[in-house]
Amino acid sequence: MTELQRDVVIIGAGASGLTAATRLWDAGLSVAVLEARDRVGGRLWTNDIEGATLEIGGQWVSPDQDALIETLADLGLDTYSRYREGDSVYINAEGTLTRFTGEIFPVEASTQREMERLIDVLDELVAEIGPREPWAHPRAEELDSVTWIEWLEGQTDDVEARDNIALFIADAMITKPAHAFSALQAILMAASAGSFSNLVDADFILDKRVIGGLQQVPLLLADKLGDDVFLSQPVRRLEYTAGSVRAVADGMTVSARHAIVAVPPNLYSRIDFQPPLPRRQQQMHQHLSLGFVIKVHAVYETPFWRNAGLSGTSFSPYEIVHEAYDNSNYEDPRGTLVGFVSDRKADHLFSLPAEERKRIILTSLSHYYGEEALSPVVYYESDWGSEEWTRGAYAASFDMGGLHRYGADLRTPVGPIHWSCSDLAAEGYQHVDGAIRMGRETADAILSDRT
Ligand code: FAD
Numbered sequence: 001m002t003e004l005q006r007d008v009v010i011i012g013a014g015a016s017g018l019t020a021a022t023r024l025w026d027a028g029l030s031v032a033v034l035e036a037r038d039r040v041g042g043r044l045w046t047n048d049i050e051g052a053t054l055e056i057g058g059q060w061v062s063p064d065q066d067a068l069i070e071t072l073a074d075l076g077l078d079t080y081s082r083y084r085e086g087d088s089v090y091i092n093a094e095g096t097l098t099r100f101t102g103e104i105f106p107v108e109a110s111t112q113r114e115m116e117r118l119i120d121v122l123d124e125l126v127a128e129i130g131p132r133e134p135w136a137h138p139r140a141e142e143l144d145s146v147t148w149i150e151w152l153e154g155q156t157d158d159v160e161a162r163d164n165i166a167l168f169i170a171d172a173m174i175t176k177p178a179h180a181f182s183a184l185q186a187i188l189m190a191a192s193a194g195s196f197s198n199l200v201d202a203d204f205i206l207d208k209r210v211i212g213g214l215q216q217v218p219l220l221l222a223d224k225l226g227d228d229v230f231l232s233q234p235v236r237r238l239e240y241t242a243g244s245v246r247a248v249a250d251g252m253t254v255s256a257r258h259a260i261v262a263v264p265p266n267l268y269s270r271i272d273f274q275p276p277l278p279r280r281q282q283q284m285h286q287h288l289s290l291g292f293v294i295k296v297h298a299v300y301e302t303p304f305w306r307n308a309g310l311s312g313t314s315f316s317p318y319e320i321v322h323e324a325y326d327n328s329n330y331e332d333p334r335g336t337l338v339g340f341v342s343d344r345k346a347d348h349l350f351s352l353p354a355e356e357r358k359r360i361i362l363t364s365l366s367h368y369y370g371e372e373a374l375s376p377v378v379y380y381e382s383d384w385g386s387e388e389w390t391r392g393a394y395a396a397s398f399d400m401g402g403l404h405r406y407g408a409d410l411r412t413p414v415g416p417i418h419w420s421c422s423d424l425a426a427e428g429y430q431h432v433d434g435a436i437r438m439g440r441e442t443a444d445a446i447l448s449d450r451t
Pocket of ligand 1: 011012013014015016017034035036037040041042043044056057058059060061233234235236262263264267270271295382384389390392393394395420421422423430431432433435
């Protein structure tokens with residue numbers, strides 16, 4: 001058993017843990033990063049599948065994500081815009097396809113007015129409540145006691161307007177059914193992206209991609225740390241006192257003054273904390289869980305939809321694939337579509353044989369793009385639900401009532417133990433930007449403790 005001594009031990013080599021580790025290392029502290037997997041990056045994973053480079057995990061960058069954009073610049077990584085020329089596609093409850101441009105789906109004029117009104121109401125609430133401390137707002141308990149869908153039902157009788165507005169947060173972001181999380185949680189999600197309008201605007205929220213893949217961020221950060229990153233070292237136990245910690249992994253231990261636990265909160269209970277965490281944390285962590293989505297990649301010889309004047313951007317709350325985009329790689333002559341299948345639809349599809357699942361998903365894509373979508377040259381499903389060291393996608397959210405009850409303690413250290421993850425972030429919550437912000441914040445807290 002290797003025994004190391006460091007100033008700080010970091011558990012988890014995702015974007016958050018590696019940001020914290022490099023910041024501490026730059027400030028002259030010694031670090032060791034222990035990672036359970038045999039690779040770095042966690043939910044960032046750029047991989048070659050049958051000759052196609054695919055972003056298995058996170059990939060998009062939006063213009064408000066300052067921390068991520070700064071990191072990309074520091075690491076010398078370039079971005080390119082998602083393809084967006086031409087018409088988008090919307091399919092309504094009757095299965096009718098309509099092409100459109102702009103952000104608002106092509107619906108009846110009255111439904112459009114309701115959608116625009118709801119977006120305005122939400123923008124106002126989001127601006128008032130903000131991402132930093134939604135639990136501290138006077139209406140926090142009220143909004144945390146009503147589900148997202150109930151809140152929408154209270155606002156409008158227009159079912160299609162409701163379904164569409166629900167989609168932007170439920171299927172598309174939190175990846176839980178709209179009855180499974182609160183209106184306050186939905187407001188946090190929108191506030192963390194700047195506004196509800198930003199979530200509706202695919203050209204904003206899914207603006208850019210990184211040439212060569214977003215996993216380069218953790219890979220390059222890890223390169224900086226060299227031999228201080230240890231792979232295939234799941235931390236099983238964390239022993240701590242007021243001023244010291246000892247992380248016990250499979251083949252090594254690291255003793256340090258501080259620990260940063262940079263893993264998603266649904267995995268905290270996999271670590272045996274000694275002494276056990278305080279009551280408040282033990283309770284709180286049981287109210288946080290990951291949503292679930294299948295990210296589907298279909299690669300074609302050419303981006304055939306562009307010839308038909310389509311941008312590749314498609315939406316329907318009534319389709320198995322509720323949203324899909326042109327995801328072709330930079331300067332790649334092949335065309336890639338990426339689509340998403342969320343929560344209960346994903347559960348259902350995973351109860352079917354793989355070939356049947358593929359057929360259903362491609363059929364759904366063909367509803368948007370025509371018959372050619374049925375025959376990709378490469379087909380792949382990102383299944384983060386089967387990943388032992390993640391267990392879902394995209395990220396963690398509170399169950400009903402959990403956010404106003406526990407939110408204030410989410411980022412509070414326990415003795416020498418700090419928590420860092422995109423799933424705890426304010427700005428950039430559930431995104432790489434939030435992971436980086438949290439990494440910076442925890443590193444700075446440790447550094448200020450030192451002075
Ligand atoms: P993680 O990346 O989860 O890192 C945690 C690390 O801890 C992992 O490497 C894990 O293996 C390790 N670990 C866990 N337990 C232990 C243990 N006991 N001991 C040691 N190591 C442990 N974000 C965007 O900004 N844009 C997107 O387009 C986007 N799309 C996404 C698509 C998918 C399919 C998914 C899954 C996520 C997406 N996200 C996106 C979210 C984004 O990827 C995450 O928010 C971010 O990568 C999380 O980083 P993190 O460091 O906080 O956590």
